[in-house]
Amino acid sequence: MIKALRILGWLEGGSLLLLMGVAMPLKYIWGHPEFVRAVGSAHGGLFILYVVLVNAVASSHEWPFTTRLLGMLASVFPFGTFAFEWKFLREKA
Numbered sequence: 001m002i003k004a005l006r007i008l009g010w011l012e013g014g015s016l017l018l019l020m021g022v023a024m025p026l027k028y029i030w031g032h033p034e035f036v037r038a039v040g041s042a043h044g045g046l047f048i049l050y051v052v053l054v055n056a057v058a059s060s061h062e063w064p065f066t067t068r069l070l071g072m073l074a075s076v077f078p079f080g081t082f083a084f085e086w087k088f089l090r091e092k093a
Helices: 002-028 034-060 065-074 080-092
Strands: none
Touching: 002 034, 002 080, 034 065, 065 080
């Protein structure tokens, strides 16, 4: 399950970068809002899956509360899922 969380973390973090780095400029600079809807929906779904999977992995591996909380907070901050994967998940896999 940790491998799945690592992969999902990369997908969720990548979708945020795609949303902010590509879709938002396309909307506000070039007037193409349709990309924000598509990428934003994908990012929202990945975000929810990531939080659910963090909780599932934390429960099955008996992580301390602080590690579980950091895993969930990682999904809120840009590059957070990448940092969480590097700091916590890489050594557990």
